[in-house]
Amino acid sequence: MKVDQIAVFLENKSGRLAAITKALSDNNINIRALSVADTADFGILRLIVDDTDKATRVLKEEGFTVAKGVVIAVEVADKPGGLARVLSVLHEAEINVEYMYAFVEKSSENAVLIFRFDDPDIAITILQNAGIKILTGEEVRAI
Amino acid sequence: MIWNEEFETLPREQLENLQLKRLKDLVERSYYRVKPYREKMDEAGLKPEHIKSLADLQNLPFTTKDFLRDNYPFGLFTLPLDQVVRVHASSGTTGKPTVVGYTKRDIETWAEVMARALACGGVHRGDVVHNAYGYGLFTGGLGAHYGAEKLGATVVPISGGQTKRQIMIMQDFGSTVLLATPSYALNIADTMVDMGVDGSSLSLRVGIFGAEPWSENMREEVEKKLGLKAIDIYGLSEIIGPGVSMECIEAQHGLHIFEDHFMPEIIDPDTGEVLPMGEEGELVFTTLTKQAFPLIRYRTKDITRLIAEPCVCGRTFVRMEKITGRTDDMLIIRGVNVFPTQVEHVLMGVEGVEPHYQIIVNREGSMDTMEVQVEVSEQLFSDEVKNLENLSKRIQAEIKDLIGSTCKITLVEPKTIQRSEGKAKRVIDNRNV
């Protein structure tokens, strides 16, 4: 039920993001989802790729600081209210979202929401009890 | 004006005779009254009677800051405390400060050299002297104060801080002389602009700036902004405080060392050899007349050269050039001494911080700013922004504890800070001092 994510430290200078995507594509690694958290001083790139271990190795070899972690992928219909429902479930259960990002599936009418929780196991239980569909890592990588 | 014509224009030969007489007395006092000095000289196989000429000075062992620290607080005083009327201490930021003591006569000597310094900078009786040097353990405030009083000027003992009020007082009192650190002088100038106060509403004629290194560019800037002549003063608490040497307003080139009290040498900082006149090296001082806390061959770690050529002002005292650097990597940021090793100590205390860092010092407007670049190792890294921000804040707070001012922490990617083969380049100082 958990999906592997890699986070990469981005110094606040131009060309770093391009260097990462180039390193990945040179090694035939596909990016499934991506988000950048930006502050005035630095950025954090979060990636879900089809081969997490290989991507980690490649980026480390390129000198990047990489952290592996787990996130939860939730599938909702890509129409108004999809995200709101998930958030209200989490809110009622007092589950804190550290951060989230989203992307739309190419082949369907669905959107995928990526959530980072402090305690993913509790979040999984809550979401499942509410009948919300959680994707496995395999399903996400196959998108 | 020359405050003490007799001494300040002594022909060199007479000056050297006087120096030798005082040196012999100094070595004798130090040897018989202070055990650590005696031990050092015995180790070198020297007795006071071996000092027969000024050239023999170079056989005496050096005194270093560490030696002072080892004998903290009063171990090097040559007289009992009942003859010491005042102590000051250095602006050290960690560990023990360096403590210096003065007898009644030392205070008088200090006032004398400081009065000479002020006169050398064109200050005279009738001037209103706005003394913004800090009063307290720091020697700047009180040292300058006594000298200005001895000179007969009107002293405003304002000390540092409350800049807007300082500007109002200078306007109302018609202050003609400003004593401050050069960076504080610029701060005053910038505050005046913010307040919409025109420089011409002040009566300032001369600024006597010291206690931190400053450049010729800064001189131009502060002269223009405050409409005064900016004169450099040098001193360090170990030797006496402000008033060790002073630029004359006539030449504004090189600081006359009051050689009848402070004997300078320039040495090669690596070998300790005395360098020929005019060559650049580390400045070393011997205090010829100080009673409570005399120093023999004290290594200042300041880099300069001496100028032997006669000066247009008529003083026969040798001049030293404006300080161009330090033999250690000490930084002076907003008047506070900062050693990169202190910053390193903070960083090493944070788990996961790599021993690769760089300190970048800039001058923005009148303020010195310090940036510390820290490499983000895997151990420090987190996918959450708040964790990295907390890390920066924590390092920032600990450094602030240490140096008293806020620095910017910049997280950088691993291996982006330049590695050097020999000594790491820890500091990039863009202030051009």
Ligand SMILES: [Zn+2]
């Ligand atoms: Zn002169």
